[in-house]
Amino acid sequence: MVVKETPMPLRPSKQVQDPLEDIRQLDNIECGVAARKAFAFPDGYRNLNHGSFGTYPAAIRSKFHRFADLSEERPDAFIRYDYPRLLDESREAIADFVHAPVDACVLISNATTGINIVLRNLVFKPGDVIIYFATIYGMLPRRRTHETLADSNKTTPAESRQVEYIYPISDNALCSAFEDVIEDIKAQGKNPRLAIYDTIASLPGVRMPFERITALCKQHGIFSLVDAAHSVGGIPIDLGKLDPDAYVTNLHKWLFVPRGCALFYVPVRNQHLMRSTLPTSHGFVPRPTGDGSAAQINPLPPGKNTAYIENYKFAGTLDNSPYLCVPAAIEWRKKLTWEGKQGEDAIYGYLENLAQKAGKIVSTKLGTEILNNDDGTLTKCFFNNVRLPLDYQQDAGGDFATAVTIAQWMSRVLVEEYDTFMAFLVHDDTWWVRLSAQIYLVEADFEWSADILEQLCARVKKGEWKKT
Template identity: 45%
Template sequence: MGDITSNLPIRAKSEPVKFGHALRDSDFLFDPSYRNLNHGSFGTIPAHIRNIMRQYQDRAEAKPDPFIRSRYPELLDESREAVAKILGVPTETCVFVANATMGVNTVLRNIVWNEDGKDEILYFETIYNGCAKTIDFVVEYNRGLVQSRCVPISYPCLDEDIVQNFERVVEEVKKEGKRVRLALLDVVSSNPGIRFPFEAVTASCKKHGVLSLVDGAQGIGMVKLDHLAEVDPDFFVSNCHKWLHVPRGCAVFYVPLRNQPLIRSTVPTSHGFEPLELPGGKKRVNPLRPNDKGYFVDGFQFIGTVDNAPFLCVKEAIKWREEVLGGEERIRDELIKMAREGGKLVAEALGTEVLDNETQTMSASAMTNVALPLPAEEIKANGEGQEVHGYILDTLMDEYQTFVAIFVFQGRWWARLSAQVYLELEDFKWAGGVLKEICERVSRGDFRKSI
């Protein structure tokens, strides 16, 4: 088989493509009846990138060993180089993992905790639950060597309030005779979908000698990250399959050279791991071709036999975004604008408000959070939270052919909606009407009839 055909669909080059429904219909793979207002959960890809991925898969099936053992590492390096440019970091600091949770697990399972039992992991109240449970496991597994502590957040607030809360908790830990070993923080939190001041918190970590682990699950392709080398976190992971239009699952995992010795093993451990010593001076053979990329990069190059075709599509997705959508800056600016304006339309329909602060730093992303007009205290008092949540989601999917993330935060019900290049403000206006109708049905008790 020949080389991968990556020619983009022929279209007029006189001006950048217009975002909206025409782009959705020409480039994306949605069922015509479905409105995707929840890009932030699973992302999606244009047909062009789907076709590229399938070509890579076909190449792997045509000649499995030559492709997987020889050609795949070369193509992987090309994608590593392309994503490193987006982040503004050296190629040798970037590898790929399946998703952001895998990256967080890799860091937390590699850290060697001090034997005096004084280490603590700090995380913020808005942590993604999968990562929170990873911390719970690490605390449980290490049996007293490390503990965890939550940094509270009271939204809406200013970015400096979050930093001050963090530093206050760090001081609390010190006064108790313990040490903050690592802090887990977001680029954009999940629920609510809020732009987090990860740059300032990372700087605070440096000041206090704390390792910073940045969960950018919602990050690359949505917010500006080409200053990552300047921010200089100790560890950073970001899903490419959410906002960068890369197939699921693919995340870039960045570890600066100074910290790569801390990552002794991939998760799961595979051929790249080198034991410090084995009984009798034995040495285990690595069946893969030797290279000069270093222990860190070599270890993540091949973990096991899975379909890593999405990793190879990163460079093609970046190219598509540049040549068709007009580049990263245009995409970011348009999506943030759409999310802010769309959120206002939904809030107007519901008679509520958007979650934001006076400086609008909280809303500097492609997601918007709008309060729902639901009797939160009554629902909680009746113990009906799960029933209401399930009813809303099922109704959205079954009756309205859409999905909106629904969650309770600080005693109030919220809806999180995503802006994307295939949407228009009309979609948000429509969503506002849908959510209003469903909330009215919940208030009438219709959800009880479905139990």
């Protein structure tokens, strides 16, 4: 008896319905109390530090999980064929959002990766100088990267120079300090090759005059690398108008995309400089040797994009489901409302307004002040910084390491005893707390945080931090 094999069913054809239809059908969501219900926070928890890691609403979480499920149902079919198509849709969505050519936009895991890609691809010559600003992200990962490069003759002959300043400082003074460093470098017969700077600095959380700095870089022939970890989704960004040489921004912080996802923008004029992803992967194109020895076989299906774009399509085996959530996040944001405004206008307006009110609430309670300049430009964003009523000499003995230890103790106590978190920093021998506004927070949240901060500072003055 011959047993006939049942033929395997053909793979179901691609769905043609609108993948964002469920989000389009949502009712409008007013920023504040109503918006909080869209997120996964448990009762009693106040997410007061959105700026560090971000989060996203339940409507986006369902999309995220669906993409992860699809990649497991048919791994090869999804990763090799469906994922590149969906990735292009995400690139198109974010390019439109930031007013940039789609061929200049790729997605990577985070801003730190983008900074590393630029610094490790650019070819530096003796006399080249990398300029960075004193409050660059925590003075940690980004600074360490280019200082490692600049200090190692094995990787690059470039040097590094810091623009020195202390907040609060005016935009005019900051730009003048930048130009002073440029002129000093030139006076030494050296070449200011690259400048790295923030849109919104992290600690302290202040807006920098990044538009003016970018223009100055162009004026002086300096490669502008914008560390925009805090930008897209939090403030309006027009990359076509800004026109930096390279720009990297996290999308998992302020755009409500799952972690980790970042936009890496490099205009076509500079893409030949960015030869490798980080890590180098299948899309890398070796320099021609003339004898064919550099030829290689890419195990992934050929794509329709430029070699630069294809290089970023697959940079090692990772779960890139967050990348595919960009269109859904942008669509969901259109549902948000505030004071008669809709979508992006409502979000930007609510964030800056709440940040301003939060700074006033907390500083009034603590009897201190916010960190701002006379022109009020530092606080034109979603952050505010309030001085804590602690004395650097009396409470830390005038020692920076001790001051940091106290800040770390306060952070831990907030998590363990108060079920929240706020970012602390020590700047100019002073403790500050960074207040992070978001659409799911209201003034009452910052009234509560002001009470907690008052209690915490009193405990520091009693020396409680020394007991742990």
